[in-house]
Amino acid sequence: MTAEQITTIITNVLTSGGVAAFLYMMIRGLKDQIGALKAQISTLNETIEVQKKTLQAMETRVSETEKIGNIYRQFLEEFPKELENYRALHTKMKDDQIKLLQQAVEQKDEKLKETAEIELEKLKLQQRALDDIPKLREELIEVIDTFEQRMSIVTLLARSNSLSFPLPTAYGNMFAAAAKAYPFSETTDAGEVNKPLA
Numbered sequence: 001m002t003a004e005q006i007t008t009i010i011t012n013v014l015t016s017g018g019v020a021a022f023l024y025m026m027i028r029g030l031k032d033q034i035g036a037l038k039a040q041i042s043t044l045n046e047t048i049e050v051q052k053k054t055l056q057a058m059e060t061r062v063s064e065t066e067k068i069g070n071i072y073r074q075f076l077e078e079f080p081k082e083l084e085n086y087r088a089l090h091t092k093m094k095d096d097q098i099k100l101l102q103q104a105v106e107q108k109d110e111k112l113k114e115t116a117e118i119e120l121e122k123l124k125l126q127q128r129a130l131d132d133i134p135k136l137r138e139e140l141i142e143v144i145d146t147f148e149q150r151m152s153i154v155t156l157l158a159r160s161n162s163l164s165f166p167l168p169t170a171y172g173n174m175f176a177a178a179a180k181a182y183p184f185s186e187t188t189d190a191g192e193v194n195k196p197l198a
Helices: 003-107 110-163 167-181 190-194
Strands: none
Touching: 003 110
């Protein structure tokens, strides 16, 4: 063999060795990147599961809150009827106390008169409170309406957040980030590939 053939063979062997080393480093780096991507995918899947459970819990809370809101609504719808019944009873009690007071005046019974006057004062205070109830009812209805609006907004936000994770874009961004973070591997950098073999 001539020196030129030996040089060609050695050059080809070295070139093949360099290419093989380059391919080895490239494959090792890709394996590391794939491992990192699998870990990230696993983490994202766990996060998605946690978010699903959170959304389910929120939906349960919202439905329970709606049930409570419906109970309050029903109470507020039935309340005027009950209030009228109580007012009728209150008026009857007031009329009874007035009759009792008139009897006490006629009989000149001071003790009975004082008791009847005290009861009449109590009934007057109760009447003032009864007169304020419709206003308080309206305020309570406004509060419940506001609360229901906020809960419906929370429901909409919860549902929109569960749909706002487009997988292809997210995974595409994840692959791009992984490629930047792990050019070849955690232990190998691009400079090592360009080093001559010793």
